[in-house]
Amino acid sequence: MTVQDTSTTASKPAHRLKTGAEFKASLDDGRNIWIGKRKLDKVTDEPALGAGVDLLAEMFDDQFKPEFEDATTYIDPQSGEIVSRAWQVPTTIEELADRRKMIEYTSLKTAGTFGRPPDLSPAIVAGLMAYQDVFKQKKSMIDGCNPDFAENIEAYMDFGRNTNLTASESLAGPQTDRSNPKAAEMAFLRVTKAQADGIYVSGAKTVGSIAAQANDIFFTNLGGLTTTPPEACVWGAVPINADGITMISREMVSQPGANKFDHPVSSMGEEADQFIVFDNVFVPKERIFNLGDPDGMSWYGRATVFAHWHVLTRMAVKSELFVGAGQMVLDVLGTGKIPAVQQMLGELIQYAQTLRAFVIAAEAKATQLASGVVTPDVSMLTAGRLYSIEHYPRIIHILQEMCGQGLVMRFGKDAFENPEIGHYLNDLLPGHGVSAMQKELLMNFIWDMTSGSLAGRVALFENVNSSPAPRLRARLFDEVSREAFVDQVKTIAGMDW
Numbered sequence: 001m002t003v004q005d006t007s008t009t010a011s012k013p014a015h016r017l018k019t020g021a022e023f024k025a026s027l028d029d030g031r032n033i034w035i036g037k038r039k040l041d042k043v044t045d046e047p048a049l050g051a052g053v054d055l056l057a058e059m060f061d062d063q064f065k066p067e068f069e070d071a072t073t074y075i076d077p078q079s080g081e082i083v084s085r086a087w088q089v090p091t092t093i094e095e096l097a098d099r100r101k102m103i104e105y106t107s108l109k110t111a112g113t114f115g116r117p118p119d120l121s122p123a124i125v126a127g128l129m130a131y132q133d134v135f136k137q138k139k140s141m142i143d144g145c146n147p148d149f150a151e152n153i154e155a156y157m158d159f160g161r162n163t164n165l166t167a168s169e170s171l172a173g174p175q176t177d178r179s180n181p182k183a184a185e186m187a188f189l190r191v192t193k194a195q196a197d198g199i200y201v202s203g204a205k206t207v208g209s210i211a212a213q214a215n216d217i218f219f220t221n222l223g224g225l226t227t228t229p230p231e232a233c234v235w236g237a238v239p240i241n242a243d244g245i246t247m248i249s250r251e252m253v254s255q256p257g258a259n260k261f262d263h264p265v266s267s268m269g270e271e272a273d274q275f276i277v278f279d280n281v282f283v284p285k286e287r288i289f290n291l292g293d294p295d296g297m298s299w300y301g302r303a304t305v306f307a308h309w310h311v312l313t314r315m316a317v318k319s320e321l322f323v324g325a326g327q328m329v330l331d332v333l334g335t336g337k338i339p340a341v342q343q344m345l346g347e348l349i350q351y352a353q354t355l356r357a358f359v360i361a362a363e364a365k366a367t368q369l370a371s372g373v374v375t376p377d378v379s380m381l382t383a384g385r386l387y388s389i390e391h392y393p394r395i396i397h398i399l400q401e402m403c404g405q406g407l408v409m410r411f412g413k414d415a416f417e418n419p420e421i422g423h424y425l426n427d428l429l430p431g432h433g434v435s436a437m438q439k440e441l442l443m444n445f446i447w448d449m450t451s452g453s454l455a456g457r458v459a460l461f462e463n464v465n466s467s468p469a470p471r472l473r474a475r476l477f478d479e480v481s482r483e484a485f486v487d488q489v490k491t492i493a494g495m496d497w
Helices: 020-026 047-062 066-072 093-109 120-130 132-136 149-163 181-186 305-333 339-364 378-406 413-417 422-428 436-450 453-466 469-479 483-493
Strands: 033-035 038-040 073-075 082-084 167-170 190-195 198-205 216-219 234-239 245-249 274-284 288-291
Touching: 020 047, 047 066, 047 093, 066 073, 066 093, 082 149, 093 305, 093 339, 120 132, 120 149, 120 167, 120 216, 120 305, 132 149, 149 288, 167 274, 198 234, 198 288, 234 274, 305 339, 305 378, 305 436, 305 453, 339 378, 378 436, 378 453, 378 469, 413 422, 413 436, 422 436, 436 453
Parallel strands: 033 245, 167 216
Antiparallel strands: 033 038, 073 082, 190 198, 198 274, 216 234, 234 288, 245 274
């Protein structure tokens, strides 16, 4: 990617943006990807991955369109250049709200089905930037390699911003026998060798969403425990085509190549999760953000504050799509005056409004840290994510129930256009004020969002991505101070203990 030369154009500053074509070209780099028995020569050789790449490429092209430029780009105050808003580090509440525009954009672009779109991983880097002063005090605890963590974090942020980088992040280790501590420990990605210019790591990461469609992999071990072995205490980033990295794709669940009428959402492809094997992968010294320090790992929860804000915002956007679809069901079925159906839609609205309220509250209670970075309130994010996953299955069920037989009896465009049978469908299945085909397109959209294989994968991902409810409740116990509440009770009751 080259920087735009605007020396003869006074209207716009230079930019550091990729086009969709440049993004696609950046993925043709010899990366090692397997799907079943097939090794892909290019990521686009797999239809589901290729369709997802096309969708991501549209996001890059949208950066140059006036209607999307405010949501997707901003002017870097340091360089004066136009850069991707994905790499914006908020220093005011206003900038926090501006950064949210990008999350809302990517959420709508993917209908909320990409849990880790291109602006998710930069949010984790921004979280590390927020605690850069903490990492400045930390040193390597692995002999032979001594990176400057704080300097590396800032350099990687600059690198991502200047190259319009797409990165994946993978935190979870392989699922193993958890009754055996040794087996669980062996699942960690770990340092096998350290030298002055970098380290070698081996092991595996799982649920590497969007990894096959990204440029870099940003990795660590999901732990945060002081018992994590020093050799497994590592945060770093490498190109996804680095020597020693092998990606093994899970089964595809979207409908690439399907008619857009039949599958409005799943025809767009998917972010395919990857099982990522590291076999003595070299990580340069400049790409290491923690090495050997268990306490550094314990900062994971705080450093992912922007990622959790991203998750909650995306869920809020998706919940509003559910409300929109629900209202359209009432319109086309003519059920809007039935009190019971109104209450169903009311519950969808309650869910959407509550999630949006958590997002707004987290931003309103934002804190400016010593680094100057403004971060959303973590307890509001945790409570919002907990609410989102606890109610998500019911919201899906309500929307399905509102559709009735419409989701069971769906017909594709070919059936409607068949001269032998199409007239039956067109004559006998119209909606209130809309044609049968228009009504069917709505049902196909809701099927893709709630009932198909892609919807099933997304529902499972939401729960894993947000963390199970018990873990979130445990986080709330740690995050929310109760002393002031206790003092209020004592004051009202006249207690002196």
